[in-house]
Amino acid sequence: MNRFLMNRFCLPVVATGVFLSCAGCAQRASDAETMQTAQAAPSAPKVETHAGLNSTLWVQTAVEARVSSLQAYKLASLQLDAALKNKSWTASTEQAARPVKEWHRLPPAILLDIDETVLDNSPLQARLVKKGMDYDSMEFGQWVYEAQAKAIPGSVAFVNAARKKGIKIFYISNRARNEEAATQKNMQRVGLLKTISDDQVLSRFEKVSWQSDKTSRRRFIADKYRVLMLVGDDFNDFVTGAKTSLEEREKLMLRHQKMWGEKWIVIPNPLYGSWEGSVLDFNYERTPDEQLKEKYSELDTLEIPEP
Numbered sequence: 001m002n003r004f005l006m007n008r009f010c011l012p013v014v015a016t017g018v019f020l021s022c023a024g025c026a027q028r029a030s031d032a033e034t035m036q037t038a039q040a041a042p043s044a045p046k047v048e049t050h051a052g053l054n055s056t057l058w059v060q061t062a063v064e065a066r067v068s069s070l071q072a073y074k075l076a077s078l079q080l081d082a083a084l085k086n087k088s089w090t091a092s093t094e095q096a097a098r099p100v101k102e103w104h105r106l107p108p109a110i111l112l113d114i115d116e117t118v119l120d121n122s123p124l125q126a127r128l129v130k131k132g133m134d135y136d137s138m139e140f141g142q143w144v145y146e147a148q149a150k151a152i153p154g155s156v157a158f159v160n161a162a163r164k165k166g167i168k169i170f171y172i173s174n175r176a177r178n179e180e181a182a183t184q185k186n187m188q189r190v191g192l193l194k195t196i197s198d199d200q201v202l203s204r205f206e207k208v209s210w211q212s213d214k215t216s217r218r219r220f221i222a223d224k225y226r227v228l229m230l231v232g233d234d235f236n237d238f239v240t241g242a243k244t245s246l247e248e249r250e251k252l253m254l255r256h257q258k259m260w261g262e263k264w265i266v267i268p269n270p271l272y273g274s275w276e277g278s279v280l281d282f283n284y285e286r287t288p289d290e291q292l293k294e295k296y297s298e299l300d301t302l303e304i305p306e307p
């Protein structure tokens, strides 16, 4: 999955200063001369920016970002007692499809995603923005190896509160199997894992059937545990078939509307995700310019069509 897919583009900033200074000249020169002067300016100021700049800044600097995550984890914590008490409660659609008697006595568990759900990779995003780069697997691998990601606000407190109630914690991640050692080291460092072991982190392709779609891994846990809650930043952390059109995603979201905010908790992630892939029809073969055009075409301006 292209977790950090972004388009880099340059935005020529309108040379406001040029126009203002020309306004002062207007009494001495014709409009035509003024425009010629502006156009002939040897180096019109331009600012190079990056498609990921604002979202990265929001994650890293906005109190609104931190509060959004804290709110989500607070909401998750508030559901724990009810989820434990109600033995027919499950957050797994894979489990719900089976008779309650098959799973109501199973020990309780919570499934969390890792990237942008419990670990904050925005420093990697910041590096890419500063270097003017798109997602790069080498950069991602280096970042994982450094194992210095901070915890998403609220995540450690939530995981600890669940543990104290006797709930088992599992992490289902699309990080690769060979990234798991460094990932676990990072998670232990910030308090998301008590010990390094193989059974709590379920990486992509750790088993042959564990594809980037997380259904098979949810089912694997649901065979042994009653799943109280799913926590993630991407639609794929909750449903089967998130990799589809915007229209189908909308329908799928509505089909499960009772789950959101109760059994399914979403952590905000404006940096990347299947939402972006869906805008691009999951076609990453196009050039950055073509992808940018596709994104612009999805903007909804609600303009009233001219008669």
Ligand SMILES: [Mg+2]
Binding pocket: 113, 114, 115, 116, 117, 232, 233, 234
């Ligand atoms: Mg994630």
